[in-house]
Amino acid sequence: MKVTYYGQSCFLIELQGKKILFDPFITPNELAKDINADDIEADYILVSHGHADHTADLVPIASRTGATVVASFEIVDWLSKRGITAAHPMNLGGSWNFDFGKVKMVYAAHSNSLPDGTYAGTAAGFIITAGSKTIYYAGDTALTYEMKLTGELYAVDLAFLPLGDNFTMGVDDAVIASKFVNTNTVIGMHYDTFGFIKIDKEAAIEKFATAGVKLNLIEIGASQEFFV
Numbered sequence: 001m002k003v004t005y006y007g008q009s010c011f012l013i014e015l016q017g018k019k020i021l022f023d024p025f026i027t028p029n030e031l032a033k034d035i036n037a038d039d040i041e042a043d044y045i046l047v048s049h050g051h052a053d054h055t056a057d058l059v060p061i062a063s064r065t066g067a068t069v070v071a072s073f074e075i076v077d078w079l080s081k082r083g084i085t086a087a088h089p090m091n092l093g094g095s096w097n098f099d100f101g102k103v104k105m106v107y108a109a110h111s112n113s114l115p116d117g118t119y120a121g122t123a124a125g126f127i128i129t130a131g132s133k134t135i136y137y138a139g140d141t142a143l144t145y146e147m148k149l150t151g152e153l154y155a156v157d158l159a160f161l162p163l164g165d166n167f168t169m170g171v172d173d174a175v176i177a178s179k180f181v182n183t184n185t186v187i188g189m190h191y192d193t194f195g196f197i198k199i200d201k202e203a204a205i206e207k208f209a210t211a212g213v214k215l216n217l218i219e220i221g222a223s224q225e226f227f228v
Contacts (some may be wrong), residue, residue, distance in 0.1 A: 001133070001158075001226045005218040007032035008053055009140070009189040011160065014092060016130050018043040018100040018197035022137060022160075023054035024061050027103055031193055032180070032220050044098065046072035048139030049112040050078070053193070059084060070103060070119030091130030092122055101130030106150065111170065133157045135228055136181055140190060143173035143180075151182035158226055160182045162190035163204060164197025171204045178213045185226070187216045199207075 002014040009023040010032075021042040026032045033202065037057045045067045048054060055075075062084045063067050069087040071080060076089040088096065095104035103126055110123035125139040136150060136159040150156065159181050162168035168190050169177065178186050186208060191199045201217055206214035218224050 002223055003187065003218065005220055006035050007220045008193045009048070009162070009171040011043065011189070012040065017102040020046060020100065021061065021067065022046050024057040025053045025055065026057050028052065028056050029193060032049045036065070041065055042067040044100070045069045046126055046137070047075055048108060048125060048137070049110060049123035050075055050114035051112070051140070052115040053189055058196045061118035062086070070189055072117055072124060074121035075114065078118055078120070092124060101128050103128055107146050108139040109144050110140040110142070117215050127154060136160065136183070138162060138177070140168045143169045143177050147177050152179050156181045156183040158173065158187065160189050163188045163199055164191035166196040171199060171207055173215065175207055175211050178208065179211065179222060184213050185216070186213055187218065
């Protein structure tokens, strides 16, 4: 599985022959100034919640690519009013089989609204099961005991976890989260974009390593292979 990082919490994963984009926030991100959002192709766009740092490029990319947007019912309804009809609404606890794998929408402890102030439902994360592998994309969230249930129900091979603190859990809580979901491989997200969420990368890697977990901090614009 190939993972490309576009900054903040935006990733493109290539899985089962499909391109799946998460939380597209590229154009306003100074750290992603070398990324052209118009060059990104996607078959699916998974949206964890409606904040601008997760949806800034959602409408233009969805419109251009025709990708199916997977998001809360409220976000899908908001998109329909902007001409985006290729969408699949979900809610917490629900799952659906797509042609790349099964997606379950799970709880994330975070506020949620769209850039114009519209209510966007409950913030969420996603558990993706494809073939023999399970991926947990936490979205913006605090550390929650719900994550322990994820670790009990699934064998999580790879977890995308926020690290930046202030708006989400920080590094120390993310280490605990990795143990709760029972994974030894983590991709960090939601860090360094703004002053409030800057981290010490070397210290973060060391804290995860001490816990027996590999923390991957992918450079913006770079790709990394997993499960090879």
